[in-house]
Protein backbone atom coordinates (compact mmCIF):
# COMPACT_ATOMS: atom_id res chain seq x y z
CA UNK A 1 0.00 0.00 0.00
CA UNK A 2 1.10 3.55 -0.48
CA UNK A 3 1.36 3.73 3.30
CA UNK A 4 4.97 2.83 2.68
CA UNK A 5 5.27 5.75 0.29
CA UNK A 6 3.61 7.87 2.93
CA UNK A 7 6.18 6.60 5.42
CA UNK A 8 8.95 7.93 3.25
CA UNK A 9 7.26 11.17 2.31
CA UNK A 10 6.28 12.15 5.78
CA UNK A 11 7.89 11.35 9.08
CA UNK A 12 6.62 8.28 10.86
CA UNK A 13 6.31 7.90 14.58
CA UNK A 14 9.67 6.14 14.61
CA UNK A 15 12.27 8.13 16.41
CA UNK A 16 9.76 9.84 18.61
CA UNK A 17 10.68 9.89 22.21
CA UNK A 18 7.72 8.30 23.92
CA UNK A 19 9.33 6.93 27.00
CA UNK A 20 7.97 3.91 28.82
CA UNK A 21 9.84 2.59 31.82
CA UNK A 22 12.91 4.29 30.47
CA UNK A 23 12.65 2.38 27.21
CA UNK A 24 11.52 4.10 24.01
CA UNK A 25 8.40 2.76 22.35
CA UNK A 26 10.42 2.85 19.15
CA UNK A 27 13.88 1.53 19.62
CA UNK A 28 15.63 0.58 16.40
CA UNK A 29 18.02 -1.72 18.27
CA UNK A 30 15.12 -4.05 19.11
CA UNK A 31 13.71 -4.39 15.62
CA UNK A 32 11.41 -7.42 15.56
CA UNK A 33 10.45 -9.19 12.40
CA UNK A 34 7.36 -7.50 10.84
CA UNK A 35 5.68 -10.83 10.08
CA UNK A 36 6.22 -11.98 13.65
CA UNK A 37 4.62 -8.84 15.03
CA UNK A 38 1.73 -9.26 12.59
CA UNK A 39 1.25 -12.75 13.99
CA UNK A 40 1.24 -11.32 17.49
CA UNK A 41 -1.42 -8.78 16.55
CA UNK A 42 -3.46 -11.65 15.14
CA UNK A 43 -3.51 -13.18 18.61
CA UNK A 44 -5.74 -10.29 19.64
CA UNK A 45 -8.52 -11.33 17.37
CA UNK A 46 -12.19 -10.50 17.14
CA UNK A 47 -14.55 -8.32 15.20
CA UNK A 48 -14.12 -7.34 11.58
CA UNK A 49 -13.92 -4.36 9.28
CA UNK A 50 -16.29 -4.76 6.35
CA UNK A 51 -16.33 -2.86 3.09
CA UNK A 52 -19.11 -2.61 0.56
CA UNK A 53 -18.44 -0.72 -2.65
CA UNK A 54 -21.62 0.68 -4.16
CA UNK A 55 -22.33 1.43 -7.84
CA UNK A 56 -22.61 5.12 -7.00
CA UNK A 57 -18.87 5.14 -6.18
CA UNK A 58 -19.51 5.39 -2.43
CA UNK A 59 -17.85 2.85 -0.16
CA UNK A 60 -19.29 1.91 3.22
CA UNK A 61 -16.67 0.82 5.74
CA UNK A 62 -18.23 -0.72 8.84
CA UNK A 63 -16.41 -1.41 12.11
CA UNK A 64 -17.95 -4.54 13.45
CA UNK A 65 -17.25 -5.58 17.00
CA UNK A 66 -20.57 -4.77 18.64
CA UNK A 67 -19.88 -6.88 21.73
CA UNK A 68 -17.14 -4.38 22.67
CA UNK A 69 -18.78 -1.24 21.29
CA UNK A 70 -16.67 -1.65 18.12
CA UNK A 71 -13.34 -1.43 19.95
CA UNK A 72 -10.36 -2.09 17.66
CA UNK A 73 -8.73 -5.49 18.11
CA UNK A 74 -5.35 -6.37 16.60
CA UNK A 75 -6.98 -8.18 13.66
CA UNK A 76 -9.37 -5.28 13.01
CA UNK A 77 -6.39 -2.97 12.73
CA UNK A 78 -4.86 -5.29 10.12
CA UNK A 79 -8.20 -5.58 8.31
CA UNK A 80 -8.62 -1.81 8.26
CA UNK A 81 -5.34 -1.56 6.40
CA UNK A 82 -6.46 -4.22 3.90
CA UNK A 83 -9.78 -2.50 3.27
CA UNK A 84 -8.11 0.88 2.82
CA UNK A 85 -5.73 -0.67 0.27
CA UNK A 86 -8.78 -1.98 -1.56
CA UNK A 87 -10.24 1.54 -1.56
CA UNK A 88 -6.97 3.01 -2.78
CA UNK A 89 -7.16 0.74 -5.83
CA UNK A 90 -10.85 1.41 -6.51
CA UNK A 91 -10.81 3.28 -9.82
CA UNK A 92 -14.52 4.19 -9.67
CA UNK A 93 -14.44 5.25 -6.01
CA UNK A 94 -15.51 8.78 -5.11
CA UNK A 95 -16.70 8.75 -1.52
CA UNK A 96 -16.42 6.83 1.71
CA UNK A 97 -18.64 6.56 4.77
CA UNK A 98 -17.09 5.09 7.91
CA UNK A 99 -19.58 3.86 10.47
CA UNK A 100 -19.96 1.36 13.28
CA UNK A 101 -22.24 -1.63 13.59
CA UNK A 102 -24.89 -1.85 16.30
CA UNK A 103 -25.68 1.85 16.40
CA UNK A 104 -22.40 2.99 17.90
CA UNK A 105 -19.23 4.27 16.25
CA UNK A 106 -16.11 3.01 18.04
CA UNK A 107 -14.80 2.88 21.63
CA UNK A 108 -11.11 3.06 20.65
CA UNK A 109 -8.45 0.45 21.38
CA UNK A 110 -9.57 -2.92 22.60
CA UNK A 111 -8.59 -2.50 26.23
CA UNK A 112 -8.65 -6.29 26.75
CA UNK A 113 -5.92 -6.64 24.15
CA UNK A 114 -3.91 -3.77 25.58
CA UNK A 115 -4.17 -5.32 29.07
CA UNK A 116 -3.34 -8.80 27.80
CA UNK A 117 -0.23 -7.55 26.03
CA UNK A 118 0.97 -5.65 29.08
CA UNK A 119 0.17 -8.49 31.51
CA UNK A 120 1.83 -11.15 29.42
CA UNK A 121 4.86 -12.85 30.84
CA UNK A 122 6.76 -11.66 27.80
CA UNK A 123 9.73 -9.42 28.20
CA UNK A 124 8.93 -5.74 28.51
CA UNK A 125 10.80 -5.08 25.28
CA UNK A 126 8.51 -7.48 23.50
CA UNK A 127 5.41 -5.78 24.92
CA UNK A 128 6.74 -2.47 23.76
CA UNK A 129 7.23 -3.84 20.25
CA UNK A 130 3.84 -5.49 19.98
CA UNK A 131 2.10 -2.38 21.25
CA UNK A 132 4.29 -0.21 19.02
CA UNK A 133 3.16 -2.26 16.03
CA UNK A 134 -0.49 -1.78 17.00
CA UNK A 135 0.06 1.95 17.41
CA UNK A 136 2.06 2.15 14.17
CA UNK A 137 -0.70 0.36 12.33
CA UNK A 138 -3.37 2.70 13.70
CA UNK A 139 -1.28 5.79 13.13
CA UNK A 140 -0.33 4.93 9.55
CA UNK A 141 -3.71 3.82 8.36
CA UNK A 142 -5.38 6.93 9.82
CA UNK A 143 -2.72 9.20 8.29
CA UNK A 144 -3.34 7.46 4.98
CA UNK A 145 -7.11 7.94 5.23
CA UNK A 146 -6.58 11.65 5.85
CA UNK A 147 -4.01 12.09 3.07
CA UNK A 148 -4.26 12.82 -0.65
CA UNK A 149 -3.11 9.25 -1.27
CA UNK A 150 -6.69 8.09 -0.71
CA UNK A 151 -8.61 10.30 -3.13
CA UNK A 152 -12.11 9.65 -1.78
CA UNK A 153 -14.23 12.23 0.02
CA UNK A 154 -14.80 10.70 3.44
CA UNK A 155 -17.37 11.03 6.20
CA UNK A 156 -17.39 9.60 9.71
CA UNK A 157 -21.01 8.78 10.48
CA UNK A 158 -21.02 9.09 14.27
CA UNK A 159 -23.79 7.17 15.96
CA UNK A 160 -23.65 6.42 19.68
CA UNK A 161 -20.11 6.94 20.96
CA UNK A 162 -16.79 7.77 19.34
CA UNK A 163 -14.30 7.45 22.21
CA UNK A 164 -10.50 7.53 22.46
CA UNK A 165 -9.10 6.06 19.26
CA UNK A 166 -12.68 6.15 17.90
CA UNK A 167 -12.71 9.94 18.30
CA UNK A 168 -9.31 10.03 16.59
CA UNK A 169 -10.70 8.02 13.68
CA UNK A 170 -13.41 10.65 13.11
CA UNK A 171 -10.69 13.26 12.62
CA UNK A 172 -9.14 11.18 9.82
CA UNK A 173 -12.24 11.81 7.70
CA UNK A 174 -12.94 14.94 5.68
CA UNK A 175 -16.33 15.42 7.32
CA UNK A 176 -18.30 14.21 10.34
CA UNK A 177 -22.07 13.81 10.55
CA UNK A 178 -23.63 12.98 13.90
CA UNK A 179 -26.89 11.31 14.86
CA UNK A 180 -29.07 12.69 17.69
CA UNK A 181 -27.72 11.66 21.11
CA UNK A 182 -24.28 10.71 19.78
CA UNK A 183 -20.99 11.99 21.19
CA UNK A 184 -17.35 12.38 20.28
CA UNK A 185 -15.05 12.26 23.27
CA UNK A 186 -11.27 12.29 23.53
CA UNK A 187 -11.12 10.33 26.80
CA UNK A 188 -7.35 9.89 26.61
CA UNK A 189 -6.60 12.10 29.62
CA UNK A 190 -8.72 9.85 31.78
CA UNK A 191 -6.64 6.91 30.57
CA UNK A 192 -3.41 8.73 31.47
CA UNK A 193 -2.72 9.20 27.76
CA UNK A 194 -2.80 11.63 24.90
CA UNK A 195 -3.99 10.77 21.39
CA UNK A 196 -1.43 8.67 19.53
CA UNK A 197 -3.19 7.92 16.26
CA UNK A 198 -2.66 11.47 14.96
CA UNK A 199 -6.00 12.66 16.37
CA UNK A 200 -4.67 15.68 18.27
CA UNK A 201 -2.82 17.19 15.32
CA UNK A 202 -5.83 16.72 13.05
CA UNK A 203 -8.23 18.06 15.69
CA UNK A 204 -6.20 21.27 15.92
CA UNK A 205 -6.59 21.71 12.17
CA UNK A 206 -10.31 21.10 12.35
CA UNK A 207 -11.39 23.15 15.39
CA UNK A 208 -8.32 25.30 16.14
CA UNK A 209 -5.83 24.94 18.97
CA UNK A 210 -7.90 26.58 21.74
CA UNK A 211 -10.93 24.36 21.25
CA UNK A 212 -8.70 21.30 20.76
CA UNK A 213 -6.94 22.07 24.03
CA UNK A 214 -10.28 22.28 25.81
CA UNK A 215 -11.57 19.03 24.31
CA UNK A 216 -8.39 17.11 25.19
CA UNK A 217 -7.61 18.58 28.60
CA UNK A 218 -11.24 18.42 29.71
CA UNK A 219 -11.93 15.05 28.04
CA UNK A 220 -15.15 16.85 27.13
CA UNK A 221 -18.22 15.05 25.84
CA UNK A 222 -18.98 16.71 22.51
CA UNK A 223 -22.63 16.37 21.61
CA UNK A 224 -23.97 17.12 18.10
CA UNK A 225 -24.87 20.74 18.96
CA UNK A 226 -21.42 21.57 20.33
CA UNK A 227 -19.73 19.71 17.48
CA UNK A 228 -21.67 21.84 15.00
CA UNK A 229 -20.71 25.06 16.78
CA UNK A 230 -17.03 24.02 16.82
CA UNK A 231 -17.03 23.00 13.17
CA UNK A 232 -16.27 19.43 14.21
CA UNK A 233 -19.49 18.25 12.58
CA UNK A 234 -21.14 19.32 9.33
CA UNK A 235 -24.61 18.43 10.46
CA UNK A 236 -26.91 16.49 12.74
CA UNK A 237 -28.92 13.82 11.02
CA UNK A 238 -32.61 13.54 11.76
CA UNK A 239 -32.56 9.96 12.99
CA UNK A 240 -30.33 7.70 15.05
CA UNK A 241 -31.74 4.63 13.33
CA UNK A 242 -28.85 2.76 11.70
CA UNK A 243 -30.41 2.32 8.25
CA UNK A 244 -32.03 5.76 8.11
CA UNK A 245 -28.90 7.61 9.23
CA UNK A 246 -26.79 5.73 6.69
CA UNK A 247 -29.24 6.70 3.96
CA UNK A 248 -29.10 10.34 5.09
CA UNK A 249 -25.29 10.26 5.13
CA UNK A 250 -25.29 8.78 1.62
CA UNK A 251 -27.59 11.56 0.40
CA UNK A 252 -25.40 14.21 2.02
CA UNK A 253 -22.22 12.82 0.50
CA UNK A 254 -23.82 12.37 -2.95
CA UNK A 255 -24.03 16.16 -3.30
CA UNK A 256 -20.23 16.14 -3.55
CA UNK A 257 -19.62 12.90 -5.42
CA UNK A 258 -21.88 13.67 -8.39
CA UNK A 259 -19.79 13.44 -11.59
CA UNK A 260 -16.93 11.38 -13.02
CA UNK A 261 -14.62 9.64 -10.55
CA UNK A 262 -11.49 11.10 -12.19
CA UNK A 263 -12.72 14.64 -11.52
CA UNK A 264 -13.96 14.01 -7.96
CA UNK A 265 -10.67 12.30 -7.11
CA UNK A 266 -8.75 15.22 -8.60
CA UNK A 267 -10.77 17.68 -6.48
CA UNK A 268 -9.97 15.69 -3.35
CA UNK A 269 -6.27 15.56 -4.25
CA UNK A 270 -5.86 19.31 -4.79
CA UNK A 271 -7.67 20.13 -1.55
CA UNK A 272 -5.71 17.63 0.55
CA UNK A 273 -2.47 18.82 -1.03
CA UNK A 274 -3.41 22.33 0.10
CA UNK A 275 -4.12 20.98 3.57
CA UNK A 276 -1.01 18.85 4.05
CA UNK A 277 1.80 20.31 1.96
CA UNK A 278 3.80 23.53 2.15
CA UNK A 279 2.32 26.12 -0.22
CA UNK A 280 4.91 25.74 -2.98
CA UNK A 281 4.52 21.95 -3.10
CA UNK A 282 0.73 22.25 -2.95
CA UNK A 283 0.73 24.66 -5.87
CA UNK A 284 2.90 22.31 -7.92
CA UNK A 285 0.66 19.36 -7.04
CA UNK A 286 -2.37 21.34 -8.16
CA UNK A 287 -0.77 22.03 -11.53
CA UNK A 288 0.13 18.34 -11.92
CA UNK A 289 -3.37 17.18 -10.98
CA UNK A 290 -4.85 19.72 -13.41
CA UNK A 291 -2.78 18.00 -16.09
CA UNK A 292 -4.49 14.69 -15.35
CA UNK A 293 -7.99 16.06 -16.03
CA UNK A 294 -7.30 18.67 -18.73
CA UNK A 295 -8.25 17.19 -22.10
CA UNK A 296 -9.77 14.21 -20.31
CA UNK A 297 -13.16 12.74 -21.26
CA UNK A 298 -15.16 14.90 -18.83
CA UNK A 299 -13.37 18.05 -19.97
CA UNK A 300 -13.85 17.26 -23.69
CA UNK A 301 -17.50 16.42 -23.14
CA UNK A 302 -18.11 19.72 -21.35
CA UNK A 303 -16.38 21.63 -24.16
CA UNK A 304 -18.40 19.81 -26.82
CA UNK A 305 -21.63 20.66 -24.99
CA UNK A 306 -20.57 24.32 -24.79
CA UNK A 307 -21.46 24.06 -21.12
CA UNK A 308 -22.90 27.24 -19.56
CA UNK A 309 -23.03 27.84 -15.83
CA UNK A 310 -26.04 30.15 -15.55
Ligand SMILES: CC[C@H](C(=O)O)C(=O)SCCNC(=O)CCNC(=O)[C@H](O)C(C)(C)COP(=O)(O)OP(=O)(O)OC[C@H]1O[C@@H](n2cnc3c(N)ncnc32)[C@H](O)[C@@H]1OP(=O)(O)O
Pocket residue numbers: 067068069071072107108109110111112114161163164165166187191193194195196197
Ligand atom coordinates in the same frame (compact mmCIF):
# COMPACT_ATOMS: atom_id res chain seq x y z
C1 LIG B 1 -4.72 6.05 21.52
C2 LIG B 1 -6.07 5.44 21.66
C3 LIG B 1 -6.27 4.87 23.05
C4 LIG B 1 -5.28 3.73 23.24
O1 LIG B 1 -4.84 3.10 22.28
O2 LIG B 1 -4.93 3.42 24.38
C5 LIG B 1 -7.68 4.37 23.30
O3 LIG B 1 -8.50 4.25 22.45
S1 LIG B 1 -7.98 3.95 24.91
C6 LIG B 1 -9.63 3.30 24.86
C7 LIG B 1 -10.60 4.37 25.09
N1 LIG B 1 -11.92 3.82 25.29
C8 LIG B 1 -12.40 3.55 26.51
O4 LIG B 1 -11.78 3.78 27.51
C9 LIG B 1 -13.79 2.96 26.52
C10 LIG B 1 -14.11 2.30 27.85
N2 LIG B 1 -15.50 1.88 27.85
C11 LIG B 1 -16.49 2.70 28.20
O5 LIG B 1 -16.30 3.83 28.57
C12 LIG B 1 -17.88 2.14 28.11
O6 LIG B 1 -17.82 0.74 27.95
C13 LIG B 1 -18.67 2.75 26.90
C14 LIG B 1 -18.97 4.22 27.20
C15 LIG B 1 -17.92 2.63 25.58
C16 LIG B 1 -20.00 2.00 26.70
O7 LIG B 1 -20.74 2.04 27.91
P1 LIG B 1 -22.12 1.24 28.00
O8 LIG B 1 -22.62 1.40 29.37
O9 LIG B 1 -23.00 1.65 26.88
O10 LIG B 1 -21.73 -0.29 27.70
P2 LIG B 1 -20.73 -1.22 28.52
O11 LIG B 1 -19.78 -0.44 29.33
O12 LIG B 1 -21.52 -2.25 29.20
O13 LIG B 1 -19.91 -1.86 27.30
C17 LIG B 1 -20.32 -3.05 26.63
C18 LIG B 1 -19.14 -3.97 26.61
O14 LIG B 1 -18.14 -3.39 25.79
C19 LIG B 1 -16.91 -3.37 26.49
N3 LIG B 1 -16.07 -2.30 25.97
C20 LIG B 1 -16.44 -1.05 25.68
N4 LIG B 1 -15.40 -0.37 25.19
C21 LIG B 1 -14.34 -1.21 25.20
C22 LIG B 1 -12.97 -1.08 24.81
N5 LIG B 1 -12.46 0.07 24.32
N6 LIG B 1 -12.19 -2.16 24.94
C23 LIG B 1 -12.66 -3.32 25.42
N7 LIG B 1 -13.95 -3.50 25.82
C24 LIG B 1 -14.77 -2.46 25.69
C25 LIG B 1 -17.32 -3.18 27.93
O15 LIG B 1 -16.28 -3.51 28.80
C26 LIG B 1 -18.51 -4.11 28.02
O16 LIG B 1 -18.05 -5.45 28.08
P3 LIG B 1 -18.32 -6.31 29.41
O17 LIG B 1 -17.73 -7.65 29.10
O18 LIG B 1 -19.80 -6.31 29.59
O19 LIG B 1 -17.58 -5.59 30.50
